[in-house]
Structure formats: structure tokens, C-alpha cells
Amino acid sequence: MKRIYIILILLLSGVVTYAADVKTLAEKATKMYQEGDYQKAIDLYNEMLSDNMESATVYYNLGNCYYKQGEIAKAILNYERALLLHPGDNDIKYNLKMAQQATVDNIKVLPELFLVRWYNAFVTAFTADQWAYMSVILFIGFLIMVALFFHATSISLKKSWFTLGVSMLLVSVMTIFFALKQYHRMTDRDSGIIMTPSVVVRGAPDNSGTELFVIHEGLKVQVIGTLGDWYNVRLADGNEGWITKTDLEKI
């Protein structure tokens, strides 16, 4: 019994010291950012992200540092990563837009049906986990409705509990579906940002492949295939081609 206590205390203290460490790092980085020493701030934020950690806030702050240093591609990459973790955050969206204004390529996004656009915007408004929590809460709500339905004495009450319960179940199933979609978006990570100032997109995964078009740093592309050291990418306007893996960093 005593041993368990000791282990618990050790674990807790570990967590506490870790949290304190991160806190001082964050404070230091904030100070560096205020003083305009963006390179130091970048180093500190990267230290926070080492150990395979991730955080929308840190990605966002890192993006800000890179933006201030004029490294637009890296800024966009970090904003995109932050947005992936916190899809609905207005600050991230705003800064991403600001950074994208500084990029070279003006890609005409293929027009989507407004319903599809709305649907996508709705689904990406929450993370997979947020959708997952919602689904659980709705499911529990459905169970409560069922219980109330059985307990109710009058028919009108029974009717209303029934409709509420059924709709909750339906919405719950829908949210599970949305969570699944978001989960795939997060785990597949099939989008990337072009990191080299100027990239020639080729028609084949080979240096002798026909040069199709030129894109520039900061552009977001979709990776639809891999072959050796090459990525098959698709632009927002539907154009496809091959680029080397070093030209792109996945979000």
C-alpha cells in the first residue's frame, strides 16, 4: 500500500514539474516575442514541441514568429497545423489568411456546390474529439429520453420523449460520422505546404519528366500518392503532378 502511495506521489510530482517547465518555457517565449527576438522564440516553441507533443496554441505562436521573420511558408505550415487541432479558431484563420496573402501563387479554387461547401465548413468546425464528445453526450441523452418514455403516464408526454429520443439518436450517429471524417483528416494528413521558393511540377516521378507548371512556396497542395522520393500532388484548381519529397512538408 505504501509503495503505491510513493509511486503516485512520484508520478504527480513528475506531472507538476513537467507542467511548470512548459509554463516557464512559454513565458520565456512570450517575452522573446515581445522583444522582437523571434528566432529565440522559435527555438523555445520548438523545444516545447519536442518529445512528440503538439498544441494548437504553440503552433499558432510559432506561425506568428515565422511570419514576423518573413518565412511565410513555415508560418503557413504552422497555422495549418494549429487549425487542424483547433478548426474553429478565428485568430488562426485570420493569421493564416494574412500569411496566404503574401504567397505568390493565385490558385483558382475549383468551384464547389454551396451545399458541399457548407457541409465541409460545418464538419471542419470541430475536431474529431469534439464531435466524439458530442456523440457520447447525445447518446446518453437518447438513453434518458427512452427511460422517460417508458416512465411517462400520459400519451402526449410519451410522444414528445419519443421524438426527442429518436432525433438525438440520429444526430448522435451523424456526429460519429463527422468525428470519423475529422479523424481521417487528422490521421491521413494528406495536405502539405510547398517549402521551396520555386518548384517545377513534373508529369512523372522522374527528373526527366515533362515540366508541367511552376508553383511557389507557401502553397497548400493535396498529396494523392507517393512513389519513391516523389509525391503526387493535386492543386486546389485540380491540376496534378509530381514533386520531390524535399519540396513539401506535410501538415
Added chain:
Amino acid sequence: MKSFIIILLLCVFGGSKLFAQKIEFIASAPSVVEVGEQFRLSFVLNGKGENLQVPTIKGFDLLAGPSLSTSSNITIINGDMKQNLEYTYTYILEGQEEGEFTIEPATITVDGKEYKSQPLKIKVIKGSGRPRNSTQSSGNISESRGSTSITDDDLFVRMEVSRNTLYVGESLTATLKVYARVNLVDVQGKKIPPFDGFLTEDVKIPQIQLEREEYNGKIYDRVGVLQKTILFPQHAGTLTIEPYELYCLVRQRVGGRGGSIFDEFFGNSRDVRVLCKSKPVKITVKPLPEAGKPLGFSGMVGTLAMTTSISTDTLKANDALTYKVVLRGNGNMKLLEAPKITFPHDFDVYDPKVTRDINGTSGTVTFEYLVIPRYAGDYKIPAVQYSYFDPQAGAYKMLKGKEYSVWVEKGNESSQGSGEAALQSFKKEDVRMLGQDIRYIKTHKNDLRPKGVLYFATMEYWLSFLIPFVLFVVGMILNRRRIKANADLVRVKSKTANKMAQKRLRAAAVAMKAGNSELFYQETLNALWGYVSYKLNIAASELNRDNISDHLTRRGADTMLIQSFIEVLDHCEYARYAPGANQGEEMDNVYKDSISIITKLDKAI
């Protein structure tokens, strides 16, 4: 009064006569002479003087002098008479040796006041061996020379520049000069090339004056400045001033013999046109160094000084304020740009009024900014910064003005009268966008967590569906069972109630037959209470005479029945403790009543 006016008039006129004649005492002599050449040194005084004192003249032989000559002229302009007297004291000197000599100032006394002439510098150079006499009239100058051949030595055109190397933005003076040792009469332009690559500014020359000058060790009697231009190179590199081509008209004597002054009048001379070409001049223009170039460099090259001032530091809103920047310096002042002043954003700023007072390359430029603060408050006008390039030091220099604090009081709106100002506080304004920037970093959130750990994909997620569902199902089943069990118990109890009552009543009947009245009533009461207790599923201990009617009414029994039920109960209670005389009949009645009531209750409930 009249006399006063006369005196005043006299004063004015007398004064004008008196003061218009400013005494001047001027020394003059050629600036260059050859060794052995005779020349004239003269002191000219426009007035009558006395006691002339000439210092000893070093380096020259005094051949003659002083000789005094007088001339006077009277001019009447608009009825204003002016008399000019001129006394000239002339010395004739001869240079002895090469070198530069200075003739010290001479003094003369006019009306008890002493006047000084300016010192003169005379350069004496090696003679060309020709006997010369500068005192001769110029008409005979070409006498000793051949009449036909005019060499480049005797007549040429030269472009003189003040410097050959300079920075972009600096200026140089280019002077076109004609040098002649012959009788030059006229100069006509043939080819006047533009100054390619330069911005030009002509300096006005009132009249071409031919003067004596030395060039390359030779004396040229007729040297004239034809054109003087200030050049501003436009770009870096080597720029060339293209050669000028001019026709010079030279008057030559026709005959070979020594002539007189009459020859000119009687056509014994002729004019020869000679084409003169100036040599091209190369100018090296250095670019301004990139190193250390300040942000917002004005492009000014030269020397510059700046003063700033504001008209007031306390004013009311909507009143005007003048911010003045005076730049004084030397250089390309004409191209001077207005300094950029960052006034507070709520100030209305008008384009500056620029006053340029420039003479050639130097002067002052004044920028006056009219500023109107629109809202009350304390404002700061930051110091003006103005940068220029100093070619002497070869470095950029930054001028900094003063920072001003301006205190703006609330405007007196009622006194404005126009109504516009009074309305101003109700006027809606669009928020002006001053700049755009990304949003600031987030500082109050710590959402660091291991990468890729998602609630959605874990077992817990699916368990959080399953566990509530299982709990729900189990809860439902248990609840069902409990309800069912409860329902059975009630039914059983209510069914057994009649049986139990019958049993008790039978026991009462036995007691009645035995004549034990106390036991009879006891059993009857038990039967009645027990029946109700079982039937209503209420513990017997919770029932009494007061609440039984409530319970029974709730279960739907009618009041008559309840009344008779309570009557029987009361009767039993009473008879139990106070046995009457006719006991057998009494007991029989109670027994019958009890049975009928229980039967009726069983039907009613």
C-alpha cells in the same frame, strides 16, 4: 505746419543728394602681366579727395606717376540731378620678376574721412619675348603678328569645369571661355550640344566682358566668359561634355604696314571667321555609397542644417497650428523633398507650403505644414528626421529636429457659429485602418499534449457508448422486475384480505358460541382492521379511526359504507370494554354487520 513740411522736403531732397553719392575708392590693375611689361595701376575715387597715400609697391618698377585725371558727368533722372565726379590716380608699373605680388591698399581722405582701396593681387609670369604694352589701345593688338595665320595658340575655346569628380547629386560649374590674343570681334555659336546626363541651370552673364587672363604661361588679352552653367549629373558613371563649336570673328588688318587708328575706319581691315572647337570634358560621377544609406534617404547631397519650430503648443481643437521646418544648406537644394513628419493620426495635415530661397546651389528652403487637430488631448509630434549625404566626409548624415508636445483643449464650438463644428461631435466616422498585422500570440492557454492521441479512436470512446447502454438496459430490467414484484404483492395481499377476514370472523363466531364476548370483539376488530390493511396494502400500525375514512375514500368507497364501517368499529370498541346485558343478540348483530360490510367493501374497492 507749412514750414515743417518745407523742412521735411528739404531734408528729403538734400538727403538724397547727400547720401546718393557713396564714396568709393577702387584700385584696378590687370591680374596677370609678363616680366618687363608695362601696365597701369589706377586708383579711382568718385569724389574729391586729398592726402593720397600709396604704400610702397614691391616687385614692380614705378615708371611714371602718379598722374591725376578728372572726369565728371551730371545726370538728371526724373528731375533729380546727380553729379558724378571721378578722380583717377594712375601709376605706370613694370614687372621685374616672376611671382605673385600684392599691392597693399592705398588710403585717401575725403571730407575728413579716410577711405581704403582693396588690395590687389598681380601675377607676373615669364614673358614671351615680344615687346608688349598693355597701355596701348586695343586696336593695335595684332599689329606685330602675321595677318593671315591664326593659330590655336592665339584663339581657342575652352570648357572650364570646377571639378572632374563628384557624387551624384552634387553640382559643378561649367564655364565656356574664349581665349584670344587677336582682335576678337564677335562669337557665334555653331554647334551647342546639350549637356547630356545633366540637369542644367544657366547663370546669367549680363554682358560678355573681355578680360586679361593667363593660361598655360601665356597672357591672353581677350578672355571672355561666354556661358556659365551649373550642372547636376543625373546618374553615376563617366559623363562627357561634348565639344562646342563656335565661329569667332577676328578683325585683321589687310596691309602689312603699320597702320593707324584710321585703318579701321577706312576698311583696311577685314573680318575672318575662325571655327573654334572646345575639347570634350570627361566628368566622373561617383554613385552614392549603399553602405549606411539611411531609410528614407532624401537624395540631398551637400551640406545641410535644419531648424524646426511650431507656432504654438497649446491650442483649441479645430484651430490651426503651423509646423515649420527650415533647411539651410548647400547642394541640390532645388530638388529638396519635403520631410516626412508623422503627425498624430487625428490631425488634419495639409500639404506643406514650400518657400525656396536659393541662389545657385545654396540657400534655404522652408516647409510650412498647416495642421489642424480635430480632437482635444495631449499629442506628441515626433522629431523630424532628415538625412543627407555629405560628399566631403563621404558619409550619410542624419539631422534630427525637436520633439514637440501639443496640448489641445476642447474647441469652443458655440463660438464657431457655422454650426458645422457644433455638429461634429454627432458625426459618425468610419474607423480608419492605419495598418494591417497578424493577430498577437496566445499567451494564456496551455493545451500541450502528446501527438496523435485522440479520444475518438480509443477503446474508451466506444466504451463510453457501451457502458451507459448496458447500465441503461440493466436498470430497465431491474426496474421492470421491481414493478412486477410490487404489483404481485398488492394483488396477493388484496386477495388474501377477504380470506384472512373470513378466518378471523370464524374465530369470532367460535368465541360468540362460547359466550366469550371479549375475545369475540377482539377477533372482529382484528378482522376489520386486518382486512383494510391488506386490502389497501397499508401497515396496520399506520391505520387508525381518523385516517381510515381518507384512505377508503381515496380507493373509491362511498361515504355511507365508510360510515357504517366506522360505526361497527366504534360498536366493537365500546362493547369490548363495557359488556351490555343482552350480549348474545348484540354479538350476533355485530357479526352479521361485519360480514356484510366486508362483502360490500370487497366489491367497492
